[in-house]
Each structure stands twice: as C-alpha cells, then as structure tokens.
Amino acid sequence: MAFSIAVQEQDFDVGREYGELIFGDTAAGAVVFFVGRVRDTNYARDVKSMSLEHYPGMTEKILQQILDEAKSRWKLIAARIVHRVGELHVSDQIVFVGVTSVHREHAFQAAEFLMDFLKTQAPFWKKELTGQGALWVEENSKDVGASLRWNK
Amino acid sequence: MAFSIAVQEQDFDVGREYGELIFGDTAAGAVVFFVGRVRDTNYARDVKSMSLEHYPGMTEKILQQILDEAKSRWKLIAARIVHRVGELHVSDQIVFVGVTSVHREHAFQAAEFLMDFLKTQAPFWKKELTGQGALWVEENSKDVGASLRWNK
C-alpha cells in the first residue's frame, strides 16, 4: 500500500485514504493531500454533471509512471492516487492524491507534481453536461504551463 | 466555519475536518490539506513523546492573522488551522491545515504559506522526550528560509 494507484467508478473516503496512507508509520512527519471535486462553474458555464472517460490500461500505466517519477525526485514514504471515472455530479470527488514524507517541502512538492502531471499526462477526458448542452472540456493552457515548470 | 482556527489538547479527525471544510460548497474544485505528525526521529534523536506548550491568547491571534494574510493573497473559499498542545506521542497528529479554492494552485500555495508562517510565527514550543533526556526543539533554519520566500 505504500505506493499505489486506483481508477474506479465508486467514490473514495478521504478519512480512510488518509488512515491507510499513514497506517503503521512512525516516520512520516508530513502528510499532504489534494482532492479535486466537480465544481458548479467551469469556464463560465454552469455545470450539472459530467462523464469521465479514460483509456483503460494506459491510464494505470501512466499513473504508475508519474508515481515512480515522484519517488525518484523526492524522499517519499508513501503516495497514492485515486481517480474516478463514469458519471459524476456537482460536489462529487474526482481525484485524490496523498503523499507522506519526513519533510513537508517534499510532500508539498510531490503532491503538486503528481497533480500537474496527472492533469497533462493521464488519459482522462471530461465531458460536461451544462446549461448549453454536453461539451467536452478543452485542454487548459494553465495546466500545461504548470507541468512544464517541473522539467529538469 | 469558512475560515477558522482551533488550539486544543484533543485529537482531530481528518475525515471530519475535510467534511466540514467542504460542507455545502459547490464551488471549491480544489482542496489541499496538510497534517503534521510526531515522528520517531528528529535531528538524529529518537523521540518517545513531546510536550507542546503555547502562549494562550497570542497563539490564537497570530493564527488568525496568518489566515487573514492567506485570504488576502489568494482566492480562497475556506481555510482551517487546528493545532494541538499538551502531551503527544509518536505518530500523534500535531497540526491540520486545510484550504479550499476554485483553483488548485491557490490552494497549494496557501496551504504551504500557512504552514511556513505557522512554523515561524505562531508561539508554540516543542520539548521532546528522547533517549538523551528532555530537550527543547531548536529553531529550524530551513523553516526560517521557507517563510522568507513569501516576502512580498
């Protein structure tokens, strides 16, 4: 469980994910996690729900690669990525990233890195059901910029 | 509850803190939190337990100021700081910082800022019970450096 990923339709429980991340550990002084949720507004469109599609097989492989890259860059004790797929509604949880480390700067940086790379590398696509109909979400140039800053 | 602080002896429940932070909210697409825990090693000393002292009155005032400063710098929807005092043991939770925002970069930056300023401004002191006796924790120059990067 120290380093793991999950792609799933069902919701995740943040308290439980946190508990499993630190279970039995006495060295991890710092735990950082990120939760992404479906918000009711995106690019000025009112969002009612969304469907999240992915590319089974490649998704898991890419998430594992991102995790391995974070392990090689920072001193991490444990890390986990959970990403949901399928039909999601406003306020639903989409993604969980949790990282533990001895030092908080490693945990913070690794968590941001994981999110930036997940956003630009992992093969997920969102289609939003909005007041203007069903619309595929466009690539976000801010996300591309955020991921570029990690280039070595 | 949107912006709140707590200084308390009792433990906190991360799942519950998370739930209260996002309760009723449909705009917060990004939630970042940090949990600091008592680790079993600090500066190469084996730690058995610690006592956390603070300066009642000033602590709450400083934590509120740090929260206000974060609100003024980033677009936040909610934020919370919980810090424990008293006797703590290895693996115990010490501090919780949670931030929600529409955008993840704001949530990440605000959470790091809150931790950096809490570490260098809030009047808490740790005394560790180690294999070498009871020792007051020394100021960490890395924390001072981390807080200086936020100077405008």
Add this chain to the structure above:
Amino acid sequence: MIRVVFLAQLREQLGAAELDVPVGQIKTLADLKTYLLLQNSSWSGALSNPKLLSAVNHAYVKGDHVLADGDEVAFFPPVTGG
C-alpha cells in the same frame, strides 16, 4: 492485425471506437494514418487535428513510429482529467 482505438471527442467525431486493421503494407504510424484516411475520406478533418495525441501499446509516441503486428494504437485529444 493492428488494433486502433479512438477516444473521447475523436471517437464521437469519427463514429468509431475501435477497429482492427490488417498489417499489410503498414509499417509505421504514418502509414496507418494514410490507410485510415483512404478507407474513410470523411475522417480527414478530425484525424488531421494537429492537437491529436497518439499512443502505441499504452505509451505516448511523438512523430512517426514503427508498428508491428499485434500493436495497439490509440488516437485521442489532449487529456483533461484531474
């Protein structure tokens, strides 16, 4: 055979999710695209989108790439998860 997969908006634009293509003269990703356009002239708009990404056997590839029997090739728009 080469398994070809279209995802997300591209799948909707082409009206196709997956198809198997006989290897025949297809030696590279560029050959495969040429083959697909010859078979389905109405696909040229969507398949020529310069933003499209490609993966061979679940790994991103840029530019041209040698293909082999049994490969899985995917075409999809920029990703938007997280």
Add this chain to the structure above:
Amino acid sequence: MIRVVFLAQLREQLGAAELDVPVGQIKTLADLKTYLLLQNSSWSGALSNPKLLSAVNHAYVKGDHVLADGDEVAFFPPVTGG
C-alpha cells in the same frame, strides 16, 4: 502594573513563569529589561540571549517599545510549532 510572562525554555531557565512589575519609572521595554536584571542578577545570561523574542499585548515587537500600565509583556525563545 506590567504583567511579565516567560515561556518555554526561558521559563525553565529563569524558574519563573509570570510576574507583575510596578510601572514606576518603566517607560519602555528596555527599561523593563534593565529593571528585571537589577532585581535578579542571575537572570542576565538567559535574558541576554540575542535570539529571544518579545511580544507586547500578544503582538511581536522588535527593538525598543513604549509600555503603559496594564500591558502584558512576554519573552520567549524562537518558536518551534507545526
């Protein structure tokens, strides 16, 4: 009266947590320190530590600071929470 508070390691070094000092001729933080050292010569080592921080009425102060009757003044080492 001025309420004086010592915290953490400093409290242990001085063997005192709190004391009330009559305002008298004390007009500033520097006056207060001088008064404390005159009253307790054994405190000079710990109270002269250049790393000590000061707060007046729960707000950090740097350098000298005017004091008034009823103020609460705290001295403490660098903080180590979080």
